[in-house]
Amino acid sequence: MNPADQPCESTSRRDFLKTTALAGTGATLVVPAGFSSSLFASGDDTVKVGLIGCGGRGTGAAEQALSTNGNVKLTAVGDAFAENAMHVLERVKSSLGAKGERVQVPPEKIFNGLDAYQKVIDSGVDLVILATPPGFRPIHFEYAVKAGKHIFMEKPVAVDAPGVRQVIEANKVAKEKKLKVGVGLQRHHQAGYLETIKRIKDGAIGDIMAMRVYWNGTTPWDPRKTREQCRSELEYQVINWYYYTWLSGDHICEQHIHNLDVGNWVKGGKDKEAEYPVKANGMGGRQVRTDKKYGEIYDHHFVEYEYADGSTMYSQCRQMGGCWNSVSEFVKGTKGTSNPSGSISGKGIDWQFGEKQKNPYQVEHDDLFAAIRNGTEYNEADNGAYSSMTAILGRLCTYSGKEITWEDAIKSEVSLAPKKYEWDAEPPVKANANGVYPVAIPGLTKVL
Ligand SMILES: NC(=O)c1ccc[n+]([C@@H]2O[C@H](COP(=O)([O-])OP(=O)(O)OC[C@H]3O[C@@H](n4cnc5c(N)ncnc54)[C@H](O)[C@@H]3O)[C@@H](O)[C@H]2O)c1
Structure with missing residues (x-):
């Protein structure tokens, strides 16, 4: 048997299927503690993964998520740029070898643009990988939590104090919903x-x-x-x-x-x-x-x-x-x-x-997915x-x-974020006529 198809520690696939086979029949489901209800939309134990941010780390994290035990599929991807979202699929598929069939992203679930994150999160996935530049992380995390998704997010999770507070507030809700949240500080899994x-x-x-x-x-x-x-x-x-x-x-x-x-x-x-x-x-x-x-x-x-x-x-x-x-x-x-x-x-x-x-990048995903499947507490966001x-x-x-x-x-209210996330929006920092950006000067620059 392929190790990836081994039953999980506390919920064997057979038991799992028994408890979930009623999905869609209107009968009461026996939901293993900690499973998000969205996991049952598919009627089996497949964890459907969406990737947001398809660069170097997003590619690696998707490979590691798809290399965890049990049924898992990549079903949606999104990136600010269409070409990055397209190219990630081939990269992940080829690096996974036989497990490449776990990449099952139809063309209509390849999203691009600064709102791609919402489309991935709303596409019927169970877990999202947040691997964009960190400036976007708080809004992506908050949206994913509202939607009730399990989350793997890369570090850092914010770049300013308002962003940190936004993550902490959203995480209170994540904990109430028993969502599992992993953060890419992989030394904790080494x-x-x-x-x-x-x-x-x-x-x-x-x-x-x-x-x-x-x-x-x-x-x-x-x-x-x-x-x-x-x-x-x-x-x-x-x-x-x-x-x-x-x-x-x-x-x-x-x-x-x-x-x-x-x-x-x-x-x-x-x-x-x-x-x-x-x-x-x-x-x-x-x-x-x-x-x-x-x-x-x-x-x-x-x-x-x-x-x-x-x-x-x-x-x-x-x-x-x-x-x-x-x-x-x-x-x-x-x-x-x-x-x-x-x-x-x-x-x-x-x-x-x-x-x-073992490779801690893999172990952090093994641990997160095991928690999702076993319904154990798992939250690294704070x-x-x-x-x-x-x-x-x-x-x-x-x-x-x-x-x-x-x-x-x-408690600082100084936010580095732009007023809106649109391609023609004004960025929070601008170059002078010579293309030179202002650089912080100790003693003069005010940060609070
Ligand atoms: N844990 C680790 O050891 C480790 C290692 C490398 C990177 N990282 C982290 O991973 C994150 C990504 O880094 P990377 O090296 O993959 O960068 P990258 O530039 O290779 O990839 C970032 C991707 O995000 C896309 N993107 C940018 N803005 C976006 C948006 N608003 N919505 C959707 N997509 C967007 C980019 O187009 C790009 O494809 C960073 O937070 C970085 O710190 C962690």
């Missing part, structure tokens, strides 16, 4: 991190005094199109989304969130999953990646975060060639130190995670929102040069 952080929380290195977290690397991708190749300024910015803070949150949000999230997770202590900083200060700028085609974001940030107990998290993120690179986290405790991805060091406490690890807020707090500090408290940052 065996080495899970085991090491459990040991830290159990006291292996004593009390945590300080952490260092890094995403020092290079430019992930260069702008894809010139302004002349685009129909409007807003289209230009959406295509080159990485370089506009309203779309990416800057790389401290878009990329470094992974490491900041690990710091919060480690700080969580034994009885709570995570703890968030109470204040921060920082510095940053753009020193190398200064060409106007690189929009408005910085190329480096350094932030010092402080938690309620006075312990600190020192954070560096840099996108510059030819420099020291590291994507990692370190923890210093009163009894020893740890690299939370898999080791603990100190007198008499040396330990190393030695097991082979942590996703607070870790996004941690990154946003850092950016507010580096852009302004000020010390800012969590409390002031999270």
Whole structure:
């Protein structure tokens, strides 16, 4: 038997079909706890997946969703641009090999445009993958929750405080509806991190005094199109989304969130999953990646975060060639130190995670789909929102040069979003006559 067709842990396919065979007959259904009623529209245990945002990560997430156990199909896709929505189908099909038949998207369920997300969500799917640039995430998440869909959403889940609050509010409803929500902070599904952080929380290195977290690397991708190749300024910015803070949150949000999230997770202590900083200060700028085609974001940030107990998290993120690179986290405790991805060091406490690890991108989907099928609680959105807020707090500090408290940052009404999401709408940031975008200047730029 193909492992993908194995019965789920607590609900075998036969039992499942027994309980769902009444669908459409008017008789009362025995619904396994946690299943969304929409799952029964199809009359079997197939989870129908819709993909919103058909770029690199959306492609990967769709492949991973379709590689989970049980019946699962991709039935709708949507992207801002028609060609991306078309091309994703072939990419996913070919990478899945024999499971490529799980891609069952008819032409009328390939959507494009800035409202494609609504069409995918309303197309009869059970779960949606939200993998657009993060600036759109809060509105997509809120709409998916209202529609009662299970959700896998990529990180970050917002780029500003109003977006974080929107996600947290929508998530209250998601929890009431028992929707399952996964967030693409895949280190939470990586065996080495899970085991090491459990040991830290159990006291292996004593009390945590300080952490260092890094995403020092290079430019992930260069702008894809010139302004002349685009129909409007807003289209230009959406295509080159990485370089506009309203779309990416800057790389401290878009990329470094992974490491900041690990710091919060480690700080969580034994009885709570995570703890968030109470204040921060920082510095940053753009020193190398200064060409106007690189929009408005910085190329480096350094932030010092402080938690309620006075312990600190020192954070560096840099996108510059030819420099020291590291994507990692370190923890210093009163009894020893740890690299939370898999080791603990100190007198008499040396330990190393030695097991082979499964691909966490796959495990995060396996875990989410298992929760959907088994009706177990599963919701990562609050942590996703607070870790996004941690990154946003850092950016507010580096852009302004000020010390800012969590409390002031999270209640901020400063929204980076445009007034409307239409191709000819005015984007929230504009270039001057020479095509140069305003860049935040510490000491002068107001962020709250
Ligand atoms: N968890 C991880 O390790 C990881 C890795 C890479 C990316 N990501 C995240 O995944 C998200 C997507 O990143 P990517 O690398 O796939 O980017 P990408 O540019 O490759 O893909 C984004 C896609 O979204 C489409 N899009 C843009 N605006 C849209 C809208 N309003 N509606 C529908 N489609 C829209 C684009 O046309 C593009 O096809 C980001 O939030 C990123 O941070 C996470």
